[in-house]
Every structure is written in structure tokens, then in C-alpha cells.
Amino acid sequence: KAGVTQTPRYLIKTRGQQVTLSCSPISGHRSVSWYQQTPGQGLQFLFEYFSETQRNKGNFPGRFSGRQFSNSRSEMNVSTLELGDSALYLCASSALQGGSYNEQFFGPGTRLTVL
């Protein structure tokens, strides 16, 4: 079974631009979560989607948004990029909905550099 895939793997943008990152979950997985990883702030939760609905959201400004499609693929968008948005963006998928934790499988990430 193919793992979580993220595209593109690397991206360079300039301040003020916007960017869209894509994540394809493991086949059959319906939940997708996004995380930002930076040397200064570590790994921080961005948001989680299940069945095209945002279930949970982290403490990020409104410039960060996401969505999920009917095939469970997800995209996240960052508008008006700032230098501090340079990070590794990780996507994770899990199989089940529910109140208890479901094991998440992470993709390799998209490395975004903002110049």
C-alpha cells in the first residue's frame, strides 16, 4: 500500500506570494492532519480534516487555510507569505474517526522556503 504522498517536495517563494501544498493520504484513510515544523517552534498542529470538514484547528493566523476533497486528498494554502513561514510542512493521515487516538502516518513533507 502506498504511503502518504506530498507534493511538491520543495518549494521556493517570495514574500507576499501565496502557496498551495498537496497531500494524498493512504488509500482508505479519511482523516488528514497538517503540521508545521521549524527549528524555532518545533512541530505545531495546523488543522485536521475528516470527510471534507475541518474537525480541529491549531493556533495559526487566518493566512493558513486548508480543505479536503471527496477523495480525501487535502490541500493547504498559505497566503501573503512571510519569511517566518519557511518550514517543513508535514501531512499525516489516519484510518478511523473517533474520540480516541487513531495512529497517524506521516508523509515526507514539503520544504517551503520564503525569500
Add this chain to the structure above:
Amino acid sequence: GDSVTQMEGPVTLSEEAFLTINCTYTATGYPSLFWYVQYPGEGLQLLLKATKADDKGSNKGFEATYRKETTSFHLEKGSVQVSDSAVYFCALSDQGDKLIFGTGTRLQVFP
């Protein structure tokens, strides 16, 4: 809010040495606890987990016990290998799939 604190690295060991990476947490509920590992250039992989107090998670020779009384989940391995060199993250979850991570501890193992 919930948080995870883990020891800063890097931790540098010789092959076959004993490993401990400390992790403590703060949570209002009864979280599940995890250790994730990140190898260079890769995403995160779940190493082990524990979902309730006194549970012991284990995998690939690594172990961690969920200690509610000390709010800890320390990672241990009896004999590390060079291939264990990676960054290790302690994490908790008490809201569905949302994970709260520690800052990560880099482990370097030399032959």
C-alpha cells in the same frame, strides 16, 4: 494548555550503550502518549505508544512506560545501534488526532 517537555540534545552515545530520553507532559485530561522518530530527510514514524496509565509501549528494542503519578513517558533502549541515530519526539493526544509534540531530541550513535 497541554504541553510536552523533553530533554534537549544532542545525546551522543557509543554503540551498545544504554539510552534514556526523558519526557514529561502536562494535560488536563487523560492523554495517549507517543514516541515518534524522524530519520534524516524523512517524515515522522510512530515508534511506540501507550494509551493509559501504567501501559508500556515497546518496539524495536525501545520501551516507554506511561507514568501518571510523575506525568512522564521516558524512552529507553538497552543497547543502541548506529542505525538508531535520528531525532526522537515525544507527543501526546487528547483530542482526536491532534498531536502535541515536544521539541525533539537528536540522538547520535557512534561505532
